[in-house]
Amino acid sequence: MNEKAPWWVGILGWGTAFVIFLPILIIAITAFKTEQDAYSLSLLFKPTLQSFNEVFERSHYLGFVSNSVYVSLGSTIASLALAVPAAYSLAFFPGKRAQKILLWMLSTKMMPAVGVLIPIYLLAKTTLLLDSITGLIIIYTLINLPIAVWMAFTYFNEVPKEILEAARIDGANAWQEMLHLLLPTALPGLASTALLLVIFSWNEAFWSLNLSSVNAAPLTVFIASYSNPEGLFWAKLSAASLLAIAPILVLGWLAQKQLVRGMTFGAVK
Amino acid sequence: MIQSTRPAQYGFAERWLPRLVLAPSFLLSLVFIYGFVVWNGYLSFTASSLLPRYEWVGFHQYARLFANDRWWVAVFNLFKFGVLFIGISMLVGIFLAILLDQKIRFEGFIRTVYLYPMALSFIVTGTAWKWMLNPGLGLEKLMHDWGWTSFTFDWLVNPDMSIYTVVIAAIWQSSGFVMALFLAGLRGIDDSIIKAAQIDGATLPRIYWKIILPAMRPVFFSTLMILAHIAIKSFDLVVALTGGGPGFSSDVPATYMYAMAFTRGEMGLGSASAMMMLLSVSAVIVPYLYSELRRGSR
Numbered sequence: 390m391n392e393k394a395p396w397w398v399g400i401l402g403w404g405t406a407f408v409i410f411l412p413i414l415i416i417a418i419t420a421f422k423t424e425q426d427a428y429s430l431s432l433l434f435k436p437t438l439q440s441f442n443e444v445f446e447r448s449h450y451l452g453f454v455s456n457s458v459y460v461s462l463g464s465t466i467a468s469l470a471l472a473v474p475a476a477y478s479l480a481f482f483p484g485k486r487a488q489k490i491l492l493w494m495l496s497t498k499m500m501p502a503v504g505v506l507i508p509i510y511l512l513a514k515t516t517l518l519l520d521s522i523t524g525l526i527i528i529y530t531l532i533n534l535p536i537a538v539w540m541a542f543t544y545f546n547e548v549p550k551e552i553l554e555a556a557r558i559d560g561a562n563a564w565q566e567m568l569h570l571l572l573p574t575a576l577p578g579l580a581s582t583a584l585l586l587v588i589f590s591w592n593e594a595f596w597s598l599n600l601s602s603v604n605a606a607p608l609t610v611f612i613a614s615y616s617n618p619e620g621l622f623w624a625k626l627s628a629a630s631l632l633a634i635a636p637i638l639v640l641g642w643l644a645q646k647q648l649v650r651g652m653t654f655g656a657v658k
Numbered sequence: 659m660i661q662s663t664r665p666a667q668y669g670f671a672e673r674w675l676p677r678l679v680l681a682p683s684f685l686l687s688l689v690f691i692y693g694f695v696v697w698n699g700y701l702s703f704t705a706s707s708l709l710p711r712y713e714w715v716g717f718h719q720y721a722r723l724f725a726n727d728r729w730w731v732a733v734f735n736l737f738k739f740g741v742l743f744i745g746i747s748m749l750v751g752i753f754l755a756i757l758l759d760q761k762i763r764f765e766g767f768i769r770t771v772y773l774y775p776m777a778l779s780f781i782v783t784g785t786a787w788k789w790m791l792n793p794g795l796g797l798e799k800l801m802h803d804w805g806w807t808s809f810t811f812d813w814l815v816n817p818d819m820s821i822y823t824v825v826i827a828a829i830w831q832s833s834g835f836v837m838a839l840f841l842a843g844l845r846g847i848d849d850s851i852i853k854a855a856q857i858d859g860a861t862l863p864r865i866y867w868k869i870i871l872p873a874m875r876p877v878f879f880s881t882l883m884i885l886a887h888i889a890i891k892s893f894d895l896v897v898a899l900t901g902g903g904p905g906f907s908s909d910v911p912a913t914y915m916y917a918m919a920f921t922r923g924e925m926g927l928g929s930a931s932a933m934m935m936l937l938s939v940s941a942v943i944v945p946y947l948y949s950e951l952r953r954g955s956r
Contacts, residue, residue: 402757402768475682497687500936505694507701531690563675612898645773
């Protein structure tokens with residue numbers, strides 16, 4: 390390959406990046422406009438926090454935020470608690486069927502969630518978990534579990550086996566090995582897994598739209614409620630969307646590699 | 659690939675513990691999907707309407723489904739959406755990957771920008787696109803303000819075109835992800851082969867066409883699998899962008915199922931449509947998993 394790209398390739402790359410970023414940029418700019426200014430896409434306007442104030446005042450915005458936080462963190466902790474031991478076992482005590490177990494778990498992620506919506510809905514209704522944070526945490530944990538196991542497994546697999554052998558020769562038992570060797574070496578990987586799970590749960594919309602309405606509704610449900618274009622809500626919608634995606638704009642920057650890795654089940658590192 | 663590191667001196671607990679800690683994750687994720695699929699399958703053979711009624715009616719709901727025009731609109735939409743979405747995302751993604759592979763300055767920054775849409779929720783991006791494509795508010799109004807008064811872009815409210823707005827938004831969302839997959843593949847190719855080809859006088863397009871793209875076949879295949887299942891699952895984007903409308907012109911099977919089961923009180927019909935979706939996904943992934951399993955046990 391050439392050592393330096395020709396100038397037009399650079400322009401093309403930056404141009405495409407700008408076009409791709411444009412919708413996000415429009416949201417970010419419109420959020421600081423008044424509703425009157427928002428009606429035109431002009432850049433000449435006086436920035437105002439009016440829309441943010443209205444979003445805070447007129448809806449229980451903080452309620453949606455806290456639901457999103459509870460559900461994302463709760464389900465991330467729960468899926469890690471289940472997945473890390475499982476991945477540990479698969480990576481270091483694989484047995485004959487390890488590969489099959491992993492593929493079976495992967496297959497559940499490929500199935501469309503719509504296929505199980507009615508039974509889950511009925512079950513949630515009878516157990517009174519419909520529109521409850523606990524219900525959403527349980528569902529999010531279950532849908533993220535296969536990803537969590539796969540991700541943790543691929544990170545555990547990257548731990549060099551020689552270190553473990555050496556520790557064992559020195560007389561370490563399984564628990565010591567796990568505490569003093571594995572967790573420290575695999576910790577960055579597990580942190581990435583956690584980050585990924587938080588992003589996925591934060592963005593999850595299928596289950597939140599179908600299983601929550603008022604009490605447990607996270608931000609995704611709140612944004613969806615703005616999608617009716619009757620009246621002029623452009624600026625408020627943008628402000629609400631910007632607030633909803635702000636954490637992801639930060640986490641997404643940090644976690645871009647994990648995001649790709651997670652969506653390909655560890656195939657792309 | 660996986661090597662057993664189990665030494666002989668481990669005791670009883672240490673031999674059973676691994677299975678014990680694996681079991682919950684394995685069973686939960688399998689029961690969560692396949693257990694409920696069975697339940698859903700049972701419902702599809704019953705007369706359930708607003709509430710589940712466990713009265714066996716055989717294939718009645720399936721017969722109704724196949725006689726339902728709206729279902730076929732949804733199926734055909736998914737087909738159009740899937741082909742265009744997968745095809746164009748692939749092309750754009752490969753183009754972006756090749757672009758980034760040219761050692762552009764600030765590549766890391768540009769790559770992150772390309773990937774951003776994927777990190778956002780379909781609900782947020784769908785809603786944003788809904789406003790941008792709205793004839794009275796977004797692109798069309800912008801063009802009118804700039805003096806191009808004959809410009810019209812009414813796909814969002816045009817029943818013949820509404821499904822294509824979903825295609826646009828989905829391509830925007832996924833191209834960066836496809837780029838990341840192909841870029842990882844491109845970076846994995848041995849540079850010396852390319853150098854050798856260059857010395858032999860091969861042009862850059864020829865190198866890409868003859869050496870690099872054929873080497874990317876596994877990447878191509880896995881990208882196809884991932885995009886296909888994103889397409890079949892598409893629900894949030896359609897809900898946020900068009901709501902399946904105008905009318906039911908941009909329905910996909912997932913939104914059809916939702917409309918039947920939850921707003922029309924046709925639970926049996928809804929579960930029958932869900933079963934059809936599950937069967938079509940299985941038709942794609944079962945051969946794939948089977949080949950993987952065979953490879954794994956070899």
